[in-house]
Amino acid sequence: MAISLTDRLTRLKDYLPANLAPELSGRLTRSVGLTLECVGCPMVVGDRCLIQGETTGAVEAEVVGFEDDRVYLMPLTAVEGLRPGARVVPLSAASRVPVGPELLGRVVNGTGEPLDGKGSLKAQAQVSLFGEIINPLNRAPVRQSMDVGIRAINALLTVGQGQRLGLFAGSGVGKSMLLGMMTRFTDADITVVGLIGERGREVKEFIEDILGEEGLARSVVVASPADDSPLMRLRAAMLTTRIAEYFRDQGKRVLLLMDSLTRYAQAQREIALAVGEPPATKGYPPSVFAKLPQLVERTGNGKPGGGSITAFYTVLTEGDDQQDPIADAARAILDGHIVLSRRLAEEGHYPAIDVEASVSRVMPQVTDDAHFARAQRFKQVYSRYQQARDLISVGAYVPGSDPETDFAIEHIEAMRQFLHQGLRESAPLQASIEQLMNVVPGRTEGNPSSVSGAGS
Ligand SMILES: Nc1ncnc2c1ncn2[C@@H]1O[C@H](COP(=O)(O)OP(=O)(O)OP(=O)(O)O)[C@@H](O)[C@H]1O
Numbered sequence: 001m002a003i004s005l006t007d008r009l010t011r012l013k014d015y016l017p018a019n020l021a022p023e024l025s026g027r028l029t030r031s032v033g034l035t036l037e038c039v040g041c042p043m044v045v046g047d048r049c050l051i052q053g054e055t056t057g058a059v060e061a062e063v064v065g066f067e068d069d070r071v072y073l074m075p076l077t078a079v080e081g082l083r084p085g086a087r088v089v090p091l092s093a094a095s096r097v098p099v100g101p102e103l104l105g106r107v108v109n110g111t112g113e114p115l116d117g118k119g120s121l122k123a124q125a126q127v128s129l130f131g132e133i134i135n136p137l138n139r140a141p142v143r144q145s146m147d148v149g150i151r152a153i154n155a156l157l158t159v160g161q162g163q164r165l166g167l168f169a170g171s172g173v174g175k176s177m178l179l180g181m182m183t184r185f186t187d188a189d190i191t192v193v194g195l196i197g198e199r200g201r202e203v204k205e206f207i208e209d210i211l212g213e214e215g216l217a218r219s220v221v222v223a224s225p226a227d228d229s230p231l232m233r234l235r236a237a238m239l240t241t242r243i244a245e246y247f248r249d250q251g252k253r254v255l256l257l258m259d260s261l262t263r264y265a266q267a268q269r270e271i272a273l274a275v276g277e278p279p280a281t282k283g284y285p286p287s288v289f290a291k292l293p294q295l296v297e298r299t300g301n302g303k304p305g306g307g308s309i310t311a312f313y314t315v316l317t318e319g320d321d322q323q324d325p326i327a328d329a330a331r332a333i334l335d336g337h338i339v340l341s342r343r344l345a346e347e348g349h350y351p352a353i354d355v356e357a358s359v360s361r362v363m364p365q366v367t368d369d370a371h372f373a374r375a376q377r378f379k380q381v382y383s384r385y386q387q388a389r390d391l392i393s394v395g396a397y398v399p400g401s402d403p404e405t406d407f408a409i410e411h412i413e414a415m416r417q418f419l420h421q422g423l424r425e426s427a428p429l430q431a432s433i434e435q436l437m438n439v440v441p442g443r444t445e446g447n448p449s450s451v452s453g454a455g456s
């Protein structure tokens with residue numbers, strides 16, 4: 001009896017491998033500068049793919065744009081060994097990254113692979129690189145103070161749990177040192193540090209010298225130095241945020257330190273210019289300014305009763321120019337800024353925090369009235385001294401001509417000492433507030449009587 005065609009095909013099917021789904025792939029047609037072009041493969045912006053190298057292994061890339069039927073790819077690592085016509089295979093799964101308590105004390109790169117030679121990472125969970133976006137109305141408001149272990153900040157620029165601040169300074173003024181002190185002295189449950197686009201040498205120095213064993217034990221470090229591809233640097237910034245989100249969702253009080261937001265913006269600029277977006281402000285294409293809030297808005301408080309991410313982002317103000325477009329954009333989207341002054345650093349006054357130029361927008365909500373009033377008083381007296389500083393230094397100020405200035409001269413040394421903090425000296429929040437109460441008397445305690453014009 002003749003076997004029907006259907007039966008024959010059904011039998012033959014058993015001999016075929018199980019996963020015989022056709023594999024979709026495209027071809028590499030062009031490589032210019034940082035971007036690669038591919039045809040023949042339908043992919044959407046944000047998709048990941050693997051490009052088969054000739055001699056080296058496969059290179060991971062991400063779709064960053066398209067034109068007609070060509071898609072633009074940005075590789076995650078170096079592209080040596082790719083040839084025209086190389087196969088481009090789309091990856092179906094979204095990017096997943098390792099998270100979990102095993103990350104504590106570890107240093108990883110932008111894809112979550114360990115860099116510290118302490119063996120492979122057996123992370124508890126793999127999560128999507130993009131965390132859930134919290135409805136702003138469901139976020140807990142910033143109401144509690146956060147101890148960052150720096151006296152000048154704790155007392156005069158008190159930070160709230162879930163607040164996001166910028167640390168604005170030119171190069172070499174002490175940003176990294178200050179972040180390192182915070183990691184060692186903060187009372188946050190966990191610190192997540194993102195070293196984005198800084199010098200490779202600095203990564204090692206930061207971990208060994210600034211962070212030290214003690215700081216590293218309670219921290220997770222994500223490092224992507226300047227020689228990483230721009231996409232890797234962006235991923236590292238996102239991974240830093242994602243790890244912080246994971247710990248926040250576990251109910252932890254997280255401190256996120258990112259050094260630097262400017263390098264993150266520059267990585268975005270490199271990508272945007274490479275795919276042909278026109279530059280707008282000082283060479284930055286508009287998409288850079290859209291990307292900044294997308295990163296920063298992910299930190300902050302979670303739902304009420306949950307954990308929090310208090311974040312510090314360093315912002316490089318080139319040539320100490322506070323009008324830099326990234327500095328401007330950052331100032332607008334952050335809830336406060338701490339400015340480091342080159343003049344103070346040159347005088348050897350560290351941390352070089354310029355208390356007059358710095359502001360914590362949530363301070364009134366997280367401090368009591370007495371503390372807030374005394375911090376204001378400190379700033380007024382300090383400011384009065386700075387105004388008269390030039391006159392005083394050339395001996396042109398006549399003591400007795402202005403009681404408020406006399407008062408400032410009398411207290412300036414104590415104030416300077418209060419603001420100064422050694423690298424190894426911790427300054428807990430309560431102790432900082434108590435010291436503030438002692439360093440400058442309140443208005444009613446032995447102040448000159450004619451200070452009413454001192455502004456408040
Ligand atoms: N608290 C401090 N005590 C003593 N010296 C300090 C302190 N902070 C910074 N310095 C000095 O300033 C130098 C530069 O500091 P740091 O590397 O933190 O600056 P930066 O702003 O991060 O620089 P860059 O922009 O190059 O990354 C240090 O090498 C050190 O000599």
Ligand SMILES: [Mg+2]
Binds near residue numbers: 177259
């Ligand atoms: Mg630095």
